[in-house]
Amino acid sequence: MKTINIIGAGNVVYHLLQALNKSSQYKIQNIAVRSLEKALDFIPEELIVTNINQLKKTDITLISVTDNAIEQISDNIPYKDSLVVHTSGTTALEILNDKNRRGVFYPLQTFSKNKEISFKEVPLCLEAENENDLNDLKKLADELSENVYELSSQQRKSLHVAAVFVSNFVNHMYYIGNEICMANNIPFNILKPLIKETANKINYLSPEEAQTGPAVRFDTKTTDAHEAFLINETYKEIYKLITKSIQKNV
């Protein structure tokens, strides 16, 4: 049985805990949090410490905090010569303090506390400085997920940019669709089968093959009408720019 410390109490930790609780191979030793109150919502009290200095050495330490805080927190870990990893998509491995052996354990998924997910399907992207540590991370990752990848810092960084497009920006497209519906007294539900099928299609067709709509057909009568329809200047700009980009790639 290996032991794990976690630092942080955000959405990633919430879902990671649920997955780790099912494991008989790994035991959580402690979880260091900033705010006791917030953490008590989902972390057993006996695991919580509110000062990072209270953490005792473990096999693996997972830092899951906002990107800007990773460096300082890794500096403040009160032990050395142990495996310490962060869970960030954008942060280089090297930002971690080298008093510990360094690695990355990046779960590529959109986590919200109020929405359960199947952790088994979450791609876990791993990086470590040496083969032994990479193997240890692989064992942990294989215990939690069926999609485990080894990626370099550079690959992980580019993957994160891609993820912003296919998830954060996609959600903003839903947001704009919802705004348009509300302004015209149309239930957003009417769009849900289309949203579902658009995402599902990508399992059968490449994004290039799957592209439909007035832009790819160069149906300027329709795209002009849509641009004229959009009163919100930012949405109009987005419409024009993405239409142009679709047409560039035909």
Next chain:
Amino acid sequence: MKTINIIGAGNVVYHLLQALNKSSQYKIQNIAVRSLEKALDFIPEELIVTNINQLKKTDITLISVTDNAIEQISDNIPYKDSLVVHTSGTTALEILNDKNRRGVFYPLQTFSKNKEISFKEVPLCLEAENENDLNDLKKLADELSENVYELSSQQRKSLHVAAVFVSNFVNHMYYIGNEICMANNIPFNILKPLIKETANKINYLSPEEAQTGPAVRFDTKTTDAHEAFLINETYKEIYKLITKSIQKNV
């Protein structure tokens, strides 16, 4: 048993035929197509006519052709005083020739010939000039789908703009994500669980609640790094504009 003529042989007709074939209430009388060869791939030869003048009067005529051709084709229908509808999201009912009674039968879905769909889930948006015809369209729609809506031309037009955002533009975000992956030797598959969950989330959270990522967190360190990473000028512009738009709505 009611009879139906169809004009067109595109993706919508392909999927509509499969749904209509399951019905015992409706019978396809004829399908008018431009190119016999293309149509033979999925339309029984005995139904096909290649000249619109060969069409005989039916209960309902469905025009499913490119938006620009709807008006002329409705002019050329060789009968009158029958119910004629188009399947376009953007075209007003009034564009149809008023020698026939006019309506709209708009299936809100992204159709590709090589990708089967469940027509029962496709929202069908109806419009007609009189109550009787609307009822007839409702009966047909209820036979084919569980999601039937009555929308005005103005509502349908705005819905189509919303659909472009949540489907066509979303697919272009997948396209860009795929491009970034390919350029960095990362399998696109790694993004698929994220794509699936992003679409699925919308069934539990509003797009506003579901928004995650560096933009909504105003994490400028990350968004600046992403902008610098993007070499393609159009993708960089898209990144900046959508980031700005997400932040405007926080």
